[in-house]
Amino acid sequence: MNSKLQSISGFNLPHVELDNPTQRILTSALKKTDRELYIEPETLFWNETYFGLNKVKFFQEATAQKQQKILQIANRDLLEEIYWLEQAGVGYMAKMVALSETCEERLLYGLFAADEASHLATITRFLPHPPVFKEDAFLGYMASLLNSSDKQLLITLVQVVLEGWGMNHYRSLANNSLHISLSNVLKKFLESESRHHALGVTQLRSYDTYSQESLNSIFSALTHFLYMVQIGPQRLLKAIEIGLGELSIQNRVTILEELDTETYSNTRLKLLRSLMIGTVPNSIIQSLEEQGFFKGYSANQSGKNL
Ligand SMILES: [Fe+2]
Ligand SMILES: [Fe+2]
Numbered sequence: 001m002n003s004k005l006q007s008i009s010g011f012n013l014p015h016v017e018l019d020n021p022t023q024r025i026l027t028s029a030l031k032k033t034d035r036e037l038y039i040e041p042e043t044l045f046w047n048e049t050y051f052g053l054n055k056v057k058f059f060q061e062a063t064a065q066k067q068q069k070i071l072q073i074a075n076r077d078l079l080e081e082i083y084w085l086e087q088a089g090v091g092y093m094a095k096m097v098a099l100s101e102t103c104e105e106r107l108l109y110g111l112f113a114a115d116e117a118s119h120l121a122t123i124t125r126f127l128p129h130p131p132v133f134k135e136d137a138f139l140g141y142m143a144s145l146l147n148s149s150d151k152q153l154l155i156t157l158v159q160v161v162l163e164g165w166g167m168n169h170y171r172s173l174a175n176n177s178l179h180i181s182l183s184n185v186l187k188k189f190l191e192s193e194s195r196h197h198a199l200g201v202t203q204l205r206s207y208d209t210y211s212q213e214s215l216n217s218i219f220s221a222l223t224h225f226l227y228m229v230q231i232g233p234q235r236l237l238k239a240i241e242i243g244l245g246e247l248s249i250q251n252r253v254t255i256l257e258e259l260d261t262e263t264y265s266n267t268r269l270k271l272l273r274s275l276m277i278g279t280v281p282n283s284i285i286q287s288l289e290e291q292g293f294f295k296g297y298s299a300n301q302s303g304k305n306l
């Protein structure tokens with residue numbers, strides 16, 4: 001990862017020590033109201049039904065200890081994903097302040113950077129310690145995308161597609177969380193995420209021309225992103241594998257069948273397609289459609305794709 005990439009996504013930024021004076025200023029700037037919040041390290045925020053593990057035979061037959069381990073990993077993955085998305089959000093919004101073309105746009109992105117900073121600080125309190133960035137296909141791709149200076153590409157992918165998808169994701173996480181404080185926090189995030197998304201949609205609709213280069217890069221970025229949705233819940237599969245030991249291809253396929261991966265992916269792809277309609281140029285949507293990018297993989301295709 002080069003240094004420019006680091007500074008925008010923030011994925012490899014170090015933390016200051018707890019006794020660093022910067023921490024005190026940060027605490028006062030964040031005006032934390034519930035700083036007493038204490039989260040037990042083993043807390044589960046979502047149960048097995050949320051992940052669909054109640055339908056997975058291998059999970060049901062595993063010892064209580066192994067089930068707990070898989071659930072811990074799956075829970076941690078979800079929380080850490082929010083952490084990294086918000087971390088990237090701070091860098092993205094700050095970059096957009098610099099790329100703004102009107103005073104109002106600059107004000108909005110400045111306010112949005114503060115929203116993401118507050119989301120990041122809030123979600124960090126639910127994690128036992130700030131996560132360390134590990135290679136991840138989705139996040140790694142997003143980090144490299146943030147390096148682009150093509151504003152149409154950035155707005156399409158981050159504000160229209162990712163934040164649009166994020167609103168749905170946060171709503172589902174909030175409505176199904178076992179933890180009332182986290183559920184309330186995520187519901188609050190939604191209010192600002194919908195404004196971030198709305199600005200992206202408004203801006204994209206104001207563009208009447210795209211260079212061929214932009215069209216090509218938007219198409220290519222969307223194919224990467226859609227592919228990661230097409231292949232289904234790979235992270236959950238990995239969590240199961242860490243808990244139970246290495247799985248054969250056939251066992252992966254069986255688990256993906258039980259998780260109903262094709263329906264799972266198709267529902268998400270349908271949502272993504274609806275976010276693109278009316279904002280992303282029609283020629284791009286049409287090409288994606290023709291090349292089958294809105295169709296989820298079957299358990300068989302997905303299980304053999306690893
Ligand atoms: Fe956010
Ligand atoms: Fe956002």
